[in-house]
Amino acid sequence: MARVVVDVVMKPEILDPQGQAILNALGRLGIEGVSSVRQGKHFELEVADDVEDADLTKIADTLLANPVIEDFTIRR
Amino acid sequence: MSRPAVDTVEVAATSPSQSQPFKELGLNAEEYQRIKDILDRRPTSSELAMYSVMWSEHCSYKSSKVHLRQFGDKVPAEAKDILLVGMGENAGVVDVGHGLAVTFKIESHNHPSYVEPYQGAATGVGGIVRDILTMGARPVAVQDALRFGPANAPDTARVLPGVVAGIGGYGNCLGLPNVGGEISFDPSYLGNPLVNALCVGVLPADGIKLAKADGPGSHVVLFGARTGGDGIGGASVLASASFEAKGEKKRPAVQVGDPFAEKVLIECCLEIFAADLVTGIQDLGAAGLSCATTELAAAGTGGMDVDLDLAPLRDETLTPEEILMSESQERMMAVVTPENLEKFLEVCAMWEVTATVIGTVTDTGRLVMRWHGETIVDVPPRTLAHEGPVYERPVRRPYDQDALNGEHGNGLPRPKSGEQLRATALKLISSANLADKSWVTDQYDRYVLGNTVLAQPEDSGMIRLTDRALDGSGEADLGVAVSVDGNGRYTRLDPYAGAQLALAEAYRNVATTGARPLAVTNCLNFGSPEDPAVMWQFAEAVRGLADGCQQLGVPVTGGNVSFYNQTGSTPILPTPVIGVLGVIDDVSRRTPMALRGDGAQLYLLGDTRDEFGGSEWANVVHGFLGGRPPKVDLTREKLLADVLINASRDGLIDAAHDLSDGGLFVAVAEGCLRGEVGVRLVVPEGLDPFVFLFSESAGRAIVAVPRTEEVRFTDMCTARGLPATRIGVLDILESAIEVQGQFRLPLSELRTAWAATLPDLFG
Amino acid sequence: MAVRVGVVTFPGSLDDRDALRAVRLAGAEPVPLWHGEKWLSDVQAVVLPGGFSYGDYLRCGAIARFSPAMDSIVDGARQGMPVLGICNGFQVLCEAHLLPGALIRNRSQKFICRDQAVRIENAGTAWTADYEDGQQLVIPLKNAEGCYVADERTLDELEGSGRVVARYLDGNPNGSLRDIAGICNAEGNVVGLMPHPEHATDPLVGPGTDGLPFFSSVLRALVGAA
Numbered sequence A: 001m002a003r004v005v006v007d008v009v010m011k012p013e014i015l016d017p018q019g020q021a022i023l024n025a026l027g028r029l030g031i032e033g034v035s036s037v038r039q040g041k042h043f044e045l046e047v048a049d050d051v052e053d054a055d056l057t058k059i060a061d062t063l064l065a066n067p068v069i070e071d072f073t074i075r076r
Numbered sequence B: 001m002s003r004p005a006v007d008t009v010e011v012a013a014t015s016p017s018q019s020q021p022f023k024e025l026g027l028n029a030e031e032y033q034r035i036k037d038i039l040d041r042r043p044t045s046s047e048l049a050m051y052s053v054m055w056s057e058h059c060s061y062k063s064s065k066v067h068l069r070q071f072g073d074k075v076p077a078e079a080k081d082i083l084l085v086g087m088g089e090n091a092g093v094v095d096v097g098h099g100l101a102v103t104f105k106i107e108s109h110n111h112p113s114y115v116e117p118y119q120g121a122a123t124g125v126g127g128i129v130r131d132i133l134t135m136g137a138r139p140v141a142v143q144d145a146l147r148f149g150p151a152n153a154p155d156t157a158r159v160l161p162g163v164v165a166g167i168g169g170y171g172n173c174l175g176l177p178n179v180g181g182e183i184s185f186d187p188s189y190l191g192n193p194l195v196n197a198l199c200v201g202v203l204p205a206d207g208i209k210l211a212k213a214d215g216p217g218s219h220v221v222l223f224g225a226r227t228g229g230d231g232i233g234g235a236s237v238l239a240s241a242s243f244e245a246k247g248e249k250k251r252p253a254v255q256v257g258d259p260f261a262e263k264v265l266i267e268c269c270l271e272i273f274a275a276d277l278v279t280g281i282q283d284l285g286a287a288g289l290s291c292a293t294t295e296l297a298a299a300g301t302g303g304m305d306v307d308l309d310l311a312p313l314r315d316e317t318l319t320p321e322e323i324l325m326s327e328s329q330e331r332m333m334a335v336v337t338p339e340n341l342e343k344f345l346e347v348c349a350m351w352e353v354t355a356t357v358i359g360t361v362t363d364t365g366r367l368v369m370r371w372h373g374e375t376i377v378d379v380p381p382r383t384l385a386h387e388g389p390v391y392e393r394p395v396r397r398p399y400d401q402d403a404l405n406g407e408h409g410n411g412l413p414r415p416k417s418g419e420q421l422r423a424t425a426l427k428l429i430s431s432a433n434l435a436d437k438s439w440v441t442d443q444y445d446r447y448v449l450g451n452t453v454l455a456q457p458e459d460s461g462m463i464r465l466t467d468r469a470l471d472g473s474g475e476a477d478l479g480v481a482v483s484v485d486g487n488g489r490y491t492r493l494d495p496y497a498g499a500q501l502a503l504a505e506a507y508r509n510v511a512t513t514g515a516r517p518l519a520v521t522n523c524l525n526f527g528s529p530e531d532p533a534v535m536w537q538f539a540e541a542v543r544g545l546a547d548g549c550q551q552l553g554v555p556v557t558g559g560n561v562s563f564y565n566q567t568g569s570t571p572i573l574p575t576p577v578i579g580v581l582g583v584i585d586d587v588s589r590r591t592p593m594a595l596r597g598d599g600a601q602l603y604l605l606g607d608t609r610d611e612f613g614g615s616e617w618a619n620v621v622h623g624f625l626g627g628r629p630p631k632v633d634l635t636r637e638k639l640l641a642d643v644l645i646n647a648s649r650d651g652l653i654d655a656a657h658d659l660s661d662g663g664l665f666v667a668v669a670e671g672c673l674r675g676e677v678g679v680r681l682v683v684p685e686g687l688d689p690f691v692f693l694f695s696e697s698a699g700r701a702i703v704a705v706p707r708t709e710e711v712r713f714t715d716m717c718t719a720r721g722l723p724a725t726r727i728g729v730l731d732i733l734e735s736a737i738e739v740q741g742q743f744r745l746p747l748s749e750l751r752t753a754w755a756a757t758l759p760d761l762f763g
Numbered sequence C: 001m002a003v004r005v006g007v008v009t010f011p012g013s014l015d016d017r018d019a020l021r022a023v024r025l026a027g028a029e030p031v032p033l034w035h036g037e038k039w040l041s042d043v044q045a046v047v048l049p050g051g052f053s054y055g056d057y058l059r060c061g062a063i064a065r066f067s068p069a070m071d072s073i074v075d076g077a078r079q080g081m082p083v084l085g086i087c088n089g090f091q092v093l094c095e096a097h098l099l100p101g102a103l104i105r106n107r108s109q110k111f112i113c114r115d116q117a118v119r120i121e122n123a124g125t126a127w128t129a130d131y132e133d134g135q136q137l138v139i140p141l142k143n144a145e146g147c148y149v150a151d152e153r154t155l156d157e158l159e160g161s162g163r164v165v166a167r168y169l170d171g172n173p174n175g176s177l178r179d180i181a182g183i184c185n186a187e188g189n190v191v192g193l194m195p196h197p198e199h200a201t202d203p204l205v206g207p208g209t210d211g212l213p214f215f216s217s218v219l220r221a222l223v224g225a226a
Helices: A017-028 A053-064 B009-014 B029-039 B045-054 B065-073 B110-115 B117-133 B154-174 B259-274 B288-298 B320-325 B338-350 B381-385 B401-406 B418-429 B488-493 B495-512 B532-552 B616-622 B634-649 B663-675 B689-694 B707-720 B747-762 C016-025 C068-078 C088-095 C152-160 C212-225
Strands: A002-010 A040-047 A070-075 B083-085 B092-097 B100-108 B138-148 B178-185 B194-204 B219-224 B280-283 B303-307 B331-336 B355-362 B367-371 B374-379 B452-454 B461-464 B479-485 B516-525 B556-562 B575-584 B601-605 B655-658 B678-681 B701-705 B724-731 B736-739 B743-746 C004-009 C029-034 C045-048 C083-086 C102-104 C112-120 C136-143 C147-149 C164-168 C180-184 C190-193
Touching: A002 A053, A040 A053, A053 A070, B009 B374, B029 B045, B029 B374, B045 B288, B045 B320, B045 B374, B045 B381, B065 B532, B092 B516, B092 B556, B092 B575, B100 B117, B100 B479, B100 B516, B100 B575, B110 B117, B110 B154, B110 B194, B117 B138, B117 B154, B117 B194, B117 B259, B117 B280, B138 B154, B138 B259, B138 B461, B138 B479, B138 B575, B154 B178, B154 B194, B154 B259, B154 B747, B178 B461, B178 B479, B194 B479, B194 B516, B194 B575, B219 B259, B219 B288, B219 B338, B259 B331, B259 B338, B280 B288, B288 B303, B288 B320, B288 B331, B288 B367, B288 B381, B331 B338, B338 B355, B374 B381, B401 B488, B418 B616, B418 B663, B418 B689, B418 B743, B418 B747, B479 B495, B488 B495, B488 B532, B488 B575, B495 B516, B495 B532, B495 B575, B495 B634, B495 B655, B516 B532, B516 B634, B532 B556, B532 B575, B532 B634, B601 B634, B601 B707, B616 B663, B634 B655, B634 B701, B634 B707, B655 B663, B663 B678, B663 B689, B663 B701, B663 B724, B663 B736, B663 B747, B701 B707, B707 B724, B736 B747, B743 B747, C004 C016, C016 C029, C016 C212, C045 C068, C045 C088, C068 C083, C083 C088, C088 C102, C088 C190, C147 C180, C152 C180, C164 C190
Parallel strands: B100 B556, B138 B178, B303 B367, B516 B556, B678 B736, C004 C029, C004 C045, C045 C083, C083 C190
Antiparallel strands: A002 A040, A002 A070, B083 B092, B092 B100, B100 B194, B138 B194, B219 B331, B219 B355, B280 B331, B303 B355, B367 B374, B452 B461, B461 B479, B479 B575, B516 B575, B601 B701, B601 B724, B655 B701, B678 B724, B736 B743, C102 C147, C112 C136, C112 C164, C164 C180, C180 C190
C-alpha cells in the first residue's frame, strides 16, 4: 500500500475567479510580491502496490479531473 | 494508544468525592447537588456531560419556562379545533383542510453565525428543516429574519455575506424555496448578529409523527450522517454564555453542514413515513444524542437501553462524553418495531443513508447506556428532558426606561417644504433598512418545488399546497402564506407593545396577500437573563405576545428563545421575531403588492396619527430612539385583515401592501417600483404632509381599487367601520410619485437610490 | 399512444418534479427514472433535471454521469434519442462528453436566481422546434455554477454550425463565454440549457409560460418520427 497524490488545477486559459478573489485578499494581508493564485484540488489515495500507472491516469483523467478545464499531476 | 479509563456507574458509585468539572460545563453548585440527589450518587462523566447540555439555557429554557407557560394558558378558544399539535413538541401542527396539515417553526442560530457566518447560518437552516421533517412533514419553504450591526461596519462586511451565502448554499442544495424574511441593521447587533430561520412543512393530517419511544422491544435506530467532533459543547454551551467584550472570543468547534446529506435524509424519511415504518422519531439538534435519547425515552413507555459503541463514528478517537455531546448535523433517531426494521433499513440503503440499531425501548423508567460492555449512563430520562431547573429570574424595569419614554422626540426638526420632504423621502428609501434587498434575495432559489405563488418582496411567502393540474382534484388550489416580522426599536421603547406590534405586522402581512391567519411561531432574541432589566423586557414581551395572540385568535404553536445576545454588559435591542402562518382557499386569488391598473384608485385603509416613536425617520435622519412606539389596536388589525381577505376573495382589489417601517411613502414607493406605475397622491384634508408620508401608525394598508369595484369596496369598508381614504390615482404614463403641492419624484431616480445601497456596501 | 418522456432522479436532483409536471402539461406521459436502474423503461426522450446531484461533490455532475441510467442514456443519445439537460443536467451532459465545454463557478462567485431574458438562436433542435429563431423568452435562471466555458476553437465551431441554442440577453448573469445559455450536439438531439424552462410553464408560480415549448417541441419530433 502506498499513498498516491493527485493534484488538479484549472487550466491556465480558464478564468479562475476564485483564485483572483484570493489574490485580492492577499493584498489585504499586506504581503507583496504575489502576482497570481490558482485554486485547485488535492487528492490523497491509499493504493495497493499492484495498481498500475495507467489505472491511476484513468482515475485522474476520468473522475478526479475534468480534462476540458483542468490539468492534473500524479505523484506516487 | 492508552486512553483514560472510562468513568462507569460502578466507579461513580464508589468514588463519591471525586471532583468533577461541573462549573466548566456550565452547571452551578445547586444543580450539581440536585443531580447527585436524583442519582443517589455522583454522576459519571458521561451523565455529567448529558445533564450539562440538557440543563443549559438553550435546551432547558430554564429562565424562560415560567413566562412561556402563558402561550399554553392563553390558547384562544377558537384555535383549539385546528391545533393538532401545540407547544412542547418539535413543532406545532395546524389543520388546513383537504386532509392536510401544516407545521412551521422559527429557530435561532445566532452565536454560531457570529463565529462562523457561513456554517452558522447553514446549520441553522439545516436544524430547523429537521425539526419540521421530524413531525412527519415534507419541508416546502424557508424564510429567514436577519439582523446585523450597522450596514457600513467592517464586521458586517464579514458576517452578512457569509450568512447569506450559508443560507443560500444550504437551502438551495436542499431544494427548498426561500420565500421571505427580513433584514435589518442596528448598532446593537454588532457582535451579536441574529439569524432566525423558519421552515414550513406539509403532511397528511393523520400522519403526524411524535418524539416518543413506545413499546418495549422496539428498536432505536440512529440514521443519517456519522457522528464526529462537530460543535462539541457548541450550541448548547455557546448559547448559554455571552461573548467577552475584550477577551478571547470563544472558538469552539462550530458545526459543519452537508446539505446533500440532509437532502437524501429528507427523501429517505418521507418514504419511511409514507410506509408507516416508525412509531417515534426525533431529530438530533442541540445536544445531539443526549437530547434525542432522553426526549424519546422520557415520552412513551419511559425507558431505553443504548449501546453507545454502536453509533457510527467519523472519528474513532471520540470518547463517550464527546459522542454524547456531539452536534454533528444531519442525524435522526427513530423508534422502529421489530416487524418494520428490515423494510426501514432497506429504504435507508436505497438512499445510501447510514442506519444503525443502537438500542432498545424498555419500560424500566431508566435510560441506560453501555460502552464496551460497561454501564456509563443510568438515569431517569424525564429529569434530563423535562425536569431541568426552572428559574424565576429577578425582573426589574430598566432604570432608564422612564427617561427613554419621556424623550419623545417632538423637538426633532421636521421637513416642511416640498423640497425637504422630497429629500427625506430619498434619504429614507436609500437607507439600509429600507433599501432594495435583491442583493441578498437573488442568492436564494425561490422556484424549486414549483409551488411558489408569492415570494419576497411580497408581503407574505405563499406556497400552493394542492395542484389540480396534476391530480384533477377540487375547484381551487389551497395555499399557505407566511410572514416574519420584528422591531427591536419599538420593543426597546415598550416591550409589551413592541411584541404586539410585531405580531400585528406579521398578521397584517398574511392578510394583505389574501390569506387568513391561523397560527403563530416566535423567536425571542434577548440579552442575558441574569440581567433583571433584560428579564423585564422578556417578561413583558411574552405577556404582550400571549395577550395579543389571544385577542387575535391565533395560537402560538411553538418557537424558540435565544438568550445571552450581548457583548459585555450591553444587550441587544430586545427583539421578538414573530412568524404568522395563514391559509388561502384559492391561491389564484392572492393579492400581490405590485400596484397596477391604470386609473385604479389608491386607497389608504386605517387611521394615520402623528406617531414617530421608534420610527425609521427618527432613526435614519436623527439617529434618535425615544418616546413610545405606535399605538396598538388589535381590534382594528382584525377588522383590517377581514376586509383585505374579503376584498381578495371577491376580486375587489388589484393590489395591496401593508404599511410598516417608513410609513406610507415607503409602501407606495415599493408598490410603484414593483408595478412600474406612477401615482399622483393627494394629502388628505387636515393631515400634515410629513405625518401623512412618514408616520408609522399601525393597522394600515394601501390598496389599488379598480374603478369598476370602487363603490362595492368603499361600501364594504363603510359597513364594517374601516376608515378608507382615497389618496391617489395610478397612472402608467406618469412615471413618478407626485405628492400634490409638495414634490415630484421620478421612478427612475427613486429606483436608483433604492437599488444602489446594498450592492455599494457588499459588492 | 402518448409519447413517453423520462425524467431522471439522481440523489440530490431537485427539479425533477417540475420537469415531470412540465412534460405532463405539454401533453406527454412523464416517466420517473431512477438513476440506479440501467434500463430506460421504454421512454422516447429523456430530461436530466436541475438540482445538486451528489451535492455537487467533486464537480457538478461529475459523479452522476457514472450512474447506470446514464449508460443507457448515452447509448440512446448516440442513436438519436432526444435528451435535454437542464442546469445540473447540462453539467452532467458535459461531464459525460455528450456536449463540449464545461460549466464553472459564476463570475460573481454568488448563486443567482433571476427571471432571465434569453433568445432562442436555433429553433431546429428536437427541443426548440416550437420556437421561432430569434424568439425572446423570460425563464428563471438559478445556479452558482452556470458559467459556460470552452476553448476558442470549440466556441467558433459551435457558433459556426448553429449549435448555440440559446443566448442570454439584457446582461450576462454568470460570465458564460459568448453569452451562451444553451448548446446542442451536432445532430441536434442533445440539448444542454442553463435556465429552467420547467419553471416557466404555469404563470401562477413563474414568470409566464415561455418555457413550455421546450417540452412540446419534443412531442412533435417524436410523433413525427413514430
